[in-house]
Amino acid sequence: MSVAIAQKLLLIGWDAADWQMIHPLVDAGRMPNLARLLETGVMGNLLTLQPILSPILWTSIATGKRGYQHGVTGFVEPTPDGTALRPTASSTRRCKALWNILSEAGKRCHAVGWYASHPAELINGCYISQQFPVAPASATPLHWPPQPNSVQPVALAEALTELRLHPGEVTGPMLSQFIPLAAHLDQRDPEVRRLFNSFAKRLAECISLHAVTTAVMEEMPWDFCTAYYEAIDHVGHDFMAFHPPRMPNVRPDLFEVFAGVMNATYELHDQMLGRLVELAGSDAHIMLVSDHGFLNGERRPTTEVDPAQWHRNFGIFLLAGPGIKSDDVVHGATLLDIAPTILTLFGLPVGQDMEGKVLVNVFAQMPKIERIASWEETLKVAEDKEPADHIEDDPEAAAAALQQLVELGYLEAPGEDIQRDIAKARSEQKFNLACTYLDGKQPARALALGEELVRQSPGELRYLVLAGQAAISAGDVTALGRALSNLEASYPQNRHVLLFRAFHHWLSEDIAGAARYFEEALVGSPQDPWLLCRIGRAYLRLRRWRDAEEAFLKAIEIDPDNAETYYGLSVALPRQGRLEEGVECGLKAVSLFHDFPLAHFQLGAVLSRLGWYERSLQAFEICLAMRPDFALAHRYVSRISNHIGQTEAAKEHRKRADSIIEQGLPQLAVD
Amino acid sequence: MDATFVTVVSGLPRSGTSLMMQMLQAGGVPPLTDELRTPDESNPRGYFEYEAVKQVRTDSSWLATARGRAVKIIHILLSELPNDGSINFRVILMERAIGEVLASQRQMLARQGKSAAALSDDQLGRIYLGQLEKAEKFLTGSPAFQVLKVAHRELLGDPAPVAERINQFLGGDLDLAAMVAVVDPALYREREI
Numbered sequence: 086m087s088v089a090i091a092q093k094l095l096l097i098g099w100d101a102a103d104w105q106m107i108h109p110l111v112d113a114g115r116m117p118n119l120a121r122l123l124e125t126g127v128m129g130n131l132l133t134l135q136p137i138l139s140p141i142l143w144t145s146i147a148t149g150k151r152g153y154q155h156g157v158t159g160f161v162e163p164t165p166d167g168t169a170l171r172p173t174a175s176s177t178r179r180c181k182a183l184w185n186i187l188s189e190a191g192k193r194c195h196a197v198g199w200y201a202s203h204p205a206e207l208i209n210g211c212y213i214s215q216q217f218p219v220a221p222a223s224a225t226p227l228h229w230p231p232q233p234n235s236v237q238p239v240a241l242a243e244a245l246t247e248l249r250l251h252p253g254e255v256t257g258p259m260l261s262q263f264i265p266l267a268a269h270l271d272q273r274d275p276e277v278r279r280l281f282n283s284f285a286k287r288l289a290e291c292i293s294l295h296a297v298t299t300a301v302m303e304e305m306p307w308d309f310c311t312a313y314y315e316a317i318d319h320v321g322h323d324f325m326a327f328h329p330p331r332m333p334n335v336r337p338d339l340f341e342v343f344a345g346v347m348n349a350t351y352e353l354h355d356q357m358l359g360r361l362v363e364l365a366g367s368d369a370h371i372m373l374v375s376d377h378g379f380l381n382g383e384r385r386p387t388t389e390v391d392p393a394q395w396h397r398n399f400g401i402f403l404l405a406g407p408g409i410k411s412d413d414v415v416h417g418a419t420l421l422d423i424a425p426t427i428l429t430l431f432g433l434p435v436g437q438d439m440e441g442k443v444l445v446n447v448f449a450q451m452p453k454i455e456r457i458a459s460w461e462e463t464l465k466v467a468e469d470k471e472p473a474d475h476i477e478d479d480p481e482a483a484a485a486a487l488q489q490l491v492e493l494g495y496l497e498a499p500g501e502d503i504q505r506d507i508a509k510a511r512s513e514q515k516f517n518l519a520c521t522y523l524d525g526k527q528p529a530r531a532l533a534l535g536e537e538l539v540r541q542s543p544g545e546l547r548y549l550v551l552a553g554q555a556a557i558s559a560g561d562v563t564a565l566g567r568a569l570s571n572l573e574a575s576y577p578q579n580r581h582v583l584l585f586r587a588f589h590h591w592l593s594e595d596i597a598g599a600a601r602y603f604e605e606a607l608v609g610s611p612q613d614p615w616l617l618c619r620i621g622r623a624y625l626r627l628r629r630w631r632d633a634e635e636a637f638l639k640a641i642e643i644d645p646d647n648a649e650t651y652y653g654l655s656v657a658l659p660r661q662g663r664l665e666e667g668v669e670c671g672l673k674a675v676s677l678f679h680d681f682p683l684a685h686f687q688l689g690a691v692l693s694r695l696g697w698y699e700r701s702l703q704a705f706e707i708c709l710a711m712r713p714d715f716a717l718a719h720r721y722v723s724r725i726s727n728h729i730g731q732t733e734a735a736k737e738h739r740k741r742a743d744s745i746i747e748q749g750l751p752q753l754a755v756d
Numbered sequence: 757m758d759a760t761f762v763t764v765v766s767g768l769p770r771s772g773t774s775l776m777m778q779m780l781q782a783g784g785v786p787p788l789t790d791e792l793r794t795p796d797e798s799n800p801r802g803y804f805e806y807e808a809v810k811q812v813r814t815d816s817s818w819l820a821t822a823r824g825r826a827v828k829i830i831h832i833l834l835s836e837l838p839n840d841g842s843i844n845f846r847v848i849l850m851e852r853a854i855g856e857v858l859a860s861q862r863q864m865l866a867r868q869g870k871s872a873a874a875l876s877d878d879q880l881g882r883i884y885l886g887q888l889e890k891a892e893k894f895l896t897g898s899p900a901f902q903v904l905k906v907a908h909r910e911l912l913g914d915p916a917p918v919a920e921r922i923n924q925f926l927g928g929d930l931d932l933a934a935m936v937a938v939v940d941p942a943l944y945r946e947r948e949i
Contacts, residue, residue: 164813164836165832165833165835165836165887165890166810166813166832166833166836168813169813169814174835176835176890176893176894177890204835204839204894205839206897207897207898207899233838233840233842234838234839234840236840237898239840239841239842239900240841242840482875482879482883483883485873485874485875485880486873486875486880486883486884486887487832488873489861489865489872489873489880490769490830490832492865492868492870492871492872493769493770493861493864493865494793495769495810495830496810496830496832496833497810497811
């Protein structure tokens with residue numbers, strides 16, 4: 086075991102917290118506790134995973150694994166007997182979380198209120214499930230029995246129950262601290278009533294969890310503690326629409342009253358943060374993360390959309406404590422990096438089955454990183470690179486197995502309504518699973534699931550789009566053709582028809598044809614940065630450097646945190662003789678999204694043209710660490726190594742490049 | 757019989773749970789059963805089931821009456837039992853080769869004129885084993901459960917030592933001879949060679 090840098094670490098989760106909301110408040114002195122942590126620690130963006138759904142993401146944070154590995158694929162799931170739906174259970178997770186691993190390593194752990202954490206697990210400490218502070222409809226302030234199986238050790242349940250706040254106990258004066266103009270609104274208005282009730286519920290749950298968290302931190306010794314708060318997300322889904330500036334679709338009377346709710350919610354979190362930090366002590370490490378950001382400006386949806394469409398790709402990361410750099414920024418962090426980094430902080434090995442990296446740049450001194458095959462007892466070491474085929478993830482198979490138990494007389498058959506709801510939940514799980522495969526660069530599996538979903542529900546637009554996206558990622562022209570036909574048959578006017586046509590041309594090497602369709606699609610969505618990037622990439626292939634630059638610059642205006650736009654500029658600008666600008670853009674691209682081998686490659690290429698060979702080699706090294714079979718990168722390294730007199734390295738890389746070409750291994754397409 | 761805990765007999769259907777219930781009854785552990793399901797060719801000596809078990813997720817009030825008794829609970833419903841220590845459970849988990857379980861389930865369904873799941877043995881087997889794994893994980897995650905695994909083949913082949921282990925597990929007051937007498941190897945059908 087390596088030397089532990091952390092003796093005590095508090096992992097705080099603020100669901101949906103976003104630097105774009107936080108920075109103005111910090112600058113205005115309204116989040117002083119967070120400001121102090123920023124001065125003494127390292128901050129950065131934290132790139133989320135797809136699909137942006139909290140149960141999946143928080144489980145990924147806690148396990149270091151993607152949804153198709155950890156098994157949590159949605160908000161709800163059928164109960165084991167298939168007769169009802171329930172929130173996704175902790176028992177559905179099929180790998181260890183940080184509190185399991187650290188408990189095994191002898192650390193005293195408290196896990197409080199994490200997502201998908203019910204029923205409570207037995208760990209070396211205290212475990213309070215997400216259901217603990219939730220008051221069912223039948224509960225009243227005077228009669229609110231604790232949810233069974235929500236606390237371990239059980240002996241703590243009674244005492245902790247006393248700390249909960251029922252929504253009915255949230256008084257007018259309490260609400261007025263967040264909504265000072267509440268009296269201006271007519272409470273008989275159903276929408277007004279709904280908003281007030283919703284806020285009271287979220288506030289009560291938040292305060293309950295905070296009270297319980299601080300109680301266990303104070304009363305029971307710990308080495309690792311989680312403190313999870315979901316209020317920013319829940320409140321955001323109700324009230325971010327009212328955050329300034331007022332959007333055209335928002336009622337002026339509601340805007341007047343609710344405009345300050347989001348900032349007030351963040352301020353509350355800062356106050357709670359202060360108490361957490363105080364309890365943790367000055368020798369503790371404090372890590373603050375969120376699973377995703379939240380749209381808060383001009384890009385907020387103005388019509389009714391799926392709640393996940395309010396989520397932004399970048400959440401927050403902050404780490405402070407002994408041995409950590411101070412007042413610094415880390416780039417390229419993702420959700421999958423949290424578990425490896427925490428394990429390293431505790432001097433514990435990182436599982437090779439954890440895809441993320443240790444965020445070495447946060448440490449004042451480079452840490453020693455140890456690896457083991459896995460923290461799971463039964464996992465086969467990944468010589469087999471395919472993820473395990475979990476038949477239980479197949480909703481139809483699972484349903485068929487349950488039906489057999491019903492036929493055998495051991496389970497009750499669910500009623501028809503429930504069967505429909507369960508079928509819908511299972512499809513949702515399958516859809517989300519496909520999305521996790523797509524995000525995890527397993528497009529073939531995503532495609533198989535996508536096409537199954539289309540067969541089951543031929544008219545469902547999401548499934549049609551997913552199948553097409555998976556086909557594109559897989560480079561499967563035939564499957565894309567199928568997806569395009571299916572989509573055209575049901576939704577001929579949908580914008581994805583144009584996009585799929587564009588990609589069909591692209592995959593068939595007709596880039597000019599692809600560009601025409603992308604341009605046509607842009608007419609309907611002129612503010613779509615992704616589409617502008619597609620056009621930019623097409624122009625790069627067509628060697629229309631100036632046009633490409635324009636497209637990427639337009640995209641940056643709309644979405645300044647888009648790594649692809651900076652990558653595109655890092656190609657277009659050097660082609661116009663603007664090498665240093667190209668390097669700047671390349672650096673920005675990889676700082677926004679580290680796991681971007683083409684961006685590192687391009688950076689390396691431009692740096693070599695500038696004669697900055699050492700830095701160029703570093704960039705190529707990172708690219709090759711991500712894509713060891715990238716022949717062109719090896720050729721560059723060979724050429725540069727030769728140039729600077731490293732002839733052995735030059736030979737090795739030349740040989741490697743030749744071998745890759747000979748084997749016909751798939752290559753990245755360079756713009 | 758110690759009335760401070762509930763004895764649960766569990767496992768996949770057709771893994772020997774009914775046989776175990778018979779053994780426990782013979783040994784002095786009264787079963788909790790409503791005898792709604794009568795004996796048939798698949799279980800000539802009866803099922804020893806309790807219908808309320810199927811609703812345990814929504815109504816577990818009957819558990820209080822189960823202390824000091826044995827109740828059969830299918831593996832998939834184990835995770836609906838309270839793990840907060842309000843009730844202590846001693847779980848006898850029957851284990852049988854998955855191929856034998858599947859064959860026996862098929863036979864039972866065929867006798868009843870019902871269809872088996874449209875899944876291969878491999879698929880169904882993996883799902884069942886995954887369910888069992890989850891159930892075991894749930895049981896080992898709480899001190900409210902003590903677990904004893906009993907292998908069906910061993911029980912049929914040499915019941916005496918198994919009966920002794922069960923006796924020790926449940927407190928040591930059982931009639932071992934009566935338990936052993938219940939086991940009839942002729943009932944071991946669908947046996948894998």
